[in-house]
Amino acid sequence: MTGAPPVKRPLVLVVDDEPGIQSLIGETLSQAGFEVEAVSTGQEAVTRFPLLKPDLVLMDVLLPGMNGFAACSLLRRLPQAAHVPIVFMTSFEDTESVERAYEAGATDFMSKPFNPLILGHRVRYLLRAGAALRELSRSKEHLAHAQHLAQVGSWEWDLAKRQLRVSERAAIILGLSIREFSGSLDEFLSLAPAAVGGLFKSVLEGSFVPHHPSRQDHTLTMPDGEQRTVSLQARALPAEDGRTVVSLTGTVQDITERRRIEEHIHHLAYYDSLTGLPNRLLFRDRAQQALAAAKRHEAMLGILFLDIDRFKFINDSLGHSAGDALLKQVAERIMEAIRASDSVVRPGTSETAGAVARLGGDEFTILLPDLRQPDHASGIARRILSAIANPFLVEGREVFITGSIGISLHPSDGENLEELLKNADTAMYQAKNEGRNNYQFYSRSMNEMAADRLALENDLRRAIERHELRLHYQPLVDIHTGLVIGVEALLRWAHPTRGLLPPGRFVDLVEEIGLGQAVGEWVLETACRETAPWQSADGRPLIVAVNVSNAQFSDRGLVTRLSRLLRETGFASSRLELELTETIMMPQPEEAAAVLQQLKGMGLRLALDDFGTGYSSIGHLRTLPFDTVKIDRSFITEVATNATDATIAEAMITMAHARDLRVLAEGIETVPQLSLLRQLGCDEVQGYLFSPPVPADSIPPLLTGPIVPRG
Numbered sequence: 001m002t003g004a005p006p007v008k009r010p011l012v013l014v015v016d017d018e019p020g021i022q023s024l025i026g027e028t029l030s031q032a033g034f035e036v037e038a039v040s041t042g043q044e045a046v047t048r049f050p051l052l053k054p055d056l057v058l059m060d061v062l063l064p065g066m067n068g069f070a071a072c073s074l075l076r077r078l079p080q081a082a083h084v085p086i087v088f089m090t091s092f093e094d095t096e097s098v099e100r101a102y103e104a105g106a107t108d109f110m111s112k113p114f115n116p117l118i119l120g121h122r123v124r125y126l127l128r129a130g131a132a133l134r135e136l137s138r139s140k141e142h143l144a145h146a147q148h149l150a151q152v153g154s155w156e157w158d159l160a161k162r163q164l165r166v167s168e169r170a171a172i173i174l175g176l177s178i179r180e181f182s183g184s185l186d187e188f189l190s191l192a193p194a195a196v197g198g199l200f201k202s203v204l205e206g207s208f209v210p211h212h213p214s215r216q217d218h219t220l221t222m223p224d225g226e227q228r229t230v231s232l233q234a235r236a237l238p239a240e241d242g243r244t245v246v247s248l249t250g251t252v253q254d255i256t257e258r259r260r261i262e263e264h265i266h267h268l269a270y271y272d273s274l275t276g277l278p279n280r281l282l283f284r285d286r287a288q289q290a291l292a293a294a295k296r297h298e299a300m301l302g303i304l305f306l307d308i309d310r311f312k313f314i315n316d317s318l319g320h321s322a323g324d325a326l327l328k329q330v331a332e333r334i335m336e337a338i339r340a341s342d343s344v345v346r347p348g349t350s351e352t353a354g355a356v357a358r359l360g361g362d363e364f365t366i367l368l369p370d371l372r373q374p375d376h377a378s379g380i381a382r383r384i385l386s387a388i389a390n391p392f393l394v395e396g397r398e399v400f401i402t403g404s405i406g407i408s409l410h411p412s413d414g415e416n417l418e419e420l421l422k423n424a425d426t427a428m429y430q431a432k433n434e435g436r437n438n439y440q441f442y443s444r445s446m447n448e449m450a451a452d453r454l455a456l457e458n459d460l461r462r463a464i465e466r467h468e469l470r471l472h473y474q475p476l477v478d479i480h481t482g483l484v485i486g487v488e489a490l491l492r493w494a495h496p497t498r499g500l501l502p503p504g505r506f507v508d509l510v511e512e513i514g515l516g517q518a519v520g521e522w523v524l525e526t527a528c529r530e531t532a533p534w535q536s537a538d539g540r541p542l543i544v545a546v547n548v549s550n551a552q553f554s555d556r557g558l559v560t561r562l563s564r565l566l567r568e569t570g571f572a573s574s575r576l577e578l579e580l581t582e583t584i585m586m587p588q589p590e591e592a593a594a595v596l597q598q599l600k601g602m603g604l605r606l607a608l609d610d611f612g613t614g615y616s617s618i619g620h621l622r623t624l625p626f627d628t629v630k631i632d633r634s635f636i637t638e639v640a641t642n643a644t645d646a647t648i649a650e651a652m653i654t655m656a657h658a659r660d661l662r663v664l665a666e667g668i669e670t671v672p673q674l675s676l677l678r679q680l681g682c683d684e685v686q687g688y689l690f691s692p693p694v695p696a697d698s699i700p701p702l703l704t705g706p707i708v709p710r711g
C-alpha cells in the first residue's frame with residue numbers, strides 16, 4: 001500500500017549549555033509538532049548547521065567559549081543560514097544586548113524563562129514569517145534578474161518623507177557610481193551626472209497629475225563617452241482622496257539597443273540600401289511636405305526625374321555588381337552636383353538630405369522645394385547631366401554614360417504629387433526621344449505622346465505573333481561594276497492602323513520592353529530564309545547585312561544562337577554580314593573583342609556601321625577583325641559640296657584601306673556624290689540613288705545586271 005509521504009516536521013536547533021533547558025524546550029516543541037536537535041556551544045552550532053539544515057535556531061546568549069552573538073554572526077555567513085530565523089533566548093533585556101543581537105543577524109528575542117504554553121506558537125509564527133521573508137527575497141531576486149534582462153530599473157520618490165529610492169539596476173543604467181540610492185532628492189542630484197539630474201527634475205515636475213503617466217527619452221553621454229539612450233517613466237500615486245499625490249514611482253530603461261534597431265528598421269524602410277539615398281517612400285513623404293509648404297507660400301516647386309540612358313545594356317554587359325557600383329557613383333555625382341544649389345539646399349545650411357532619392361533601378365528624383373524660376377531647374381539638370389557625362393571608373397574600367405531628365409513644376413504642371421511625378425516621367429521619356437543626354441520640361445502635348453507610346457508598346461508586344469514585322473532590303477552596290485553584291489536587311493512594322501513604320505519609330509521601344517532578343521532572332525532567321533536563293537549577276541554569293549543591336553551583341557548566347565541558325569538554315573556563314581556600331585566596345589572592350597573574334601572564327605563577315613560617329617574609331621580599325629567599314633551618311637550628304645567632308649571621307653577610306661578593309665559609303669543620293677566617292681577610292685555604295693529599301697520580291701530583278709542609278 002502506498003500512502004502520502006510523511007509530512008516532514010520543521011527542525012529547531014536549540015543552542016544552550018544547560019541540559020535542563022535543552023530537555024524542557026525539546027519536550028515542549030516535540031509536543032507542538034517539531035523536531036528538535038540540541039547543542040551546547042556556539043562552535044557546535046556553526047559546525048553542525050550545514051548538516052542539520054534546521055528551519056529555526058533558538059540561541060542562548062551566554063555560552064561556553066564563543067558567545068551567542070559571535071555564533072550568530074558566523075551562522076549568518078553560511079549561505080544555508082542566510083534566511084533562517086535565529087531567535088535569542090535571554091534574560092538580558094538591556095538595549096545594548098538587543099542591539100548587539102540584531103547587529104549579529106538575530107531575527108527576534110525571547111525572554112527567559114519562557115512560557116512553555118506559547119513557545120510552540122511563537123516558533124510556528126517565526127517559521128511562517130521566515131518563509132514569507134524567503135519568498136520575498138526570492139521575488140526580489142527574480143525581479144532584479146528580470147530588470148537586468150529588460151534593462152529596467154525602478155525608482156520611487158516619497159513626497160512626505162522627501163526620500164528618493166533608486167534601484168540598483170536604475171543606478172547602473174543612469175551611470176551612478178553607487179549601487180543603489182536612498183536619500184533626499186538634493187543628495188541624489190548632487191551625486192548624479194548633470195544630464196541625469198536634469199532629466200529627473202523635468203520628469204518629476206511633469207508627473208504630478210494622478211493617472212497621467214509621463215515619459216521622457218533622453219540620450220545621455222556617459223563618463224566614458226558612451227552614448228546611452230534612457231527612457232524615464234513616472235506615475236503619480238494618489239492618496240485615498242484620489243487627488244493629492246503621495247509619491248511618484250517610475251522606471252528607468254536603457255533603450256539604446258532598441259533605438260538602434262528601430263533606427264535600423266527605419267533606415268531599411270525609408271532608404272535605398274545600395275546608394276544610401278532616400279527611397280520612393282521617403283521621397284514621397286518629403287515631397288508631400290514640400291508641396292504643402294509650396295501651396296501655403298504660393299511658391300514654385302520642381303521635380304527632376306533622371307533615368308540613365310541604356311542602363312540595362314550596361315548592366316547586362318558589365319554584370320550586376322558593376323551596375324550597382326556605377327549607380328552608387330551616379331548617386332554621389334548627383335549629390336555633388338546639387339550641393340551648391342540654393343534651390344535645393346536650405347539657405348544657411350549645407351543640407352541636401354531628402355532632396356535626392358532613388359526610386360528604383362536607374363531612376364532618380366531630385367526635389368527642388370523653393371524654386372525661384374524655372375531656369376534654376378534647368379541649370380541643375382544641366383549640372384547633373386555634365387556631372388554624369390564624365391567617365392566613371394567601375395571595377396577598373398572606364399565607363400561612359402549619359403542621362404535623360406524630365407522636369408515638372410508646381411503649380412503649372414500639377415497640383416498633386418502623383419501628377420507632378422507622372423509628368424516629370426513623361427518629360428523624361430520625351431528627353432529620351434529627343435536623342436537622350438538632355439533634359440525636357442513637361443508640356444501638356446507630352447501626355448498625348450506618352451499615351452501614344454503606351455498604345456504603341458502594347459501593339460508591339462503582339463507584333464511578332466500577329467506576323468506584322470517585315471524585312472525590306474536595300475542593295476549594296478559595287479562602285480566600279482554597278483553590280484548588286486549584297487543587300488542590307490532593314491526592319492519594318494506593318495502596323496494595322498498606322499501603316500508601315502520605319503525602325504526609328506520602334507526599335508528603341510523593342511529594347512526597352514525586353515523584346516530585343518526575340519525581334520533580333522526573327523530578323524536573322526527571316527533574312528537567311530528570304531535571301532537564301534539570291535545570287536549576284538556575276539554568280540557570286542550575295543552578301544546579306546543584318547543590323548545587330550548592342551543588347552543582342554552583349555547577350556552571352558549570341559554565338560550559340562548564330563551557330564544553330566546557320567546549321568538549321570544551311571545558310572553559308574560567309575554570306576552573312578553583321579553590322580555593328582562602335583558602341584558595342586564601350587562597356588567592356590576586351591570581352592567585345594573576344595566575341596568578335598569568335599564570330600569571325602565562324603566565317604561570318606563583320607561590318608563597322610556608322611563609322612566616324614563613335615569615339616575611338618581609329619583604334620578599333622587597327623585591332624578588331626572587321627571586313628567592311630560603312631561611312632556614316634552624315635559624312636556623305638555634303639561630300640560633293642563641302643571640302644572638309646570630302647577630306648574626312650578620303651581620310652577614312654585611306655585608313656580603312658591601310659588595314660585591308662573594304663569601304664562602303666551610306667546614303668548616296670546624287671551622281672556627284674557617287675563620282676567623288678569613286679574618285680576617292682570607295683569600294684561600295686548604298687543609297688536612294690540606286691534603290692530605297694524594298695520588299696523581298698523587288699530584289700531579284702535588281703540582281704540581273706549592273707544597277708542603274710535612278711533619274
Ligand SMILES: Nc1nc2c(ncn2[C@@H]2O[C@H](COP(=O)(O)O[C@H]3[C@@H](O)[C@H](n4cnc5c(=O)[nH]c(N)nc54)O[C@@H]3COP(=O)(O)O)[C@@H](O)[C@H]2O)c(=O)[nH]1
Pocket residue numbers: 474488489490491502503504507523547548549579609610630666667668669686687688689693
Ligand atoms: N537592331 C536593328 N536595327 C535596325 C534594323 N533595321 C534597321 N535598324 C536600324 O534602324 C536604322 C534606320 O533604318 P531605316 O529607317 O531602315 O534607314 C535605313 C535606310 O533606309 C537609310 N538610308 C539608306 N540610304 C539612304 C539614303 O540615300 N538617304 C537617306 N536619307 N537614308 C538612307 O539608312 C538606314 C540604313 O542605315 P544603316 O543601318 O546605318 O546602314 C538603321 O540605321 C538601323 O540602325 C534591325 O533589323 N535591327
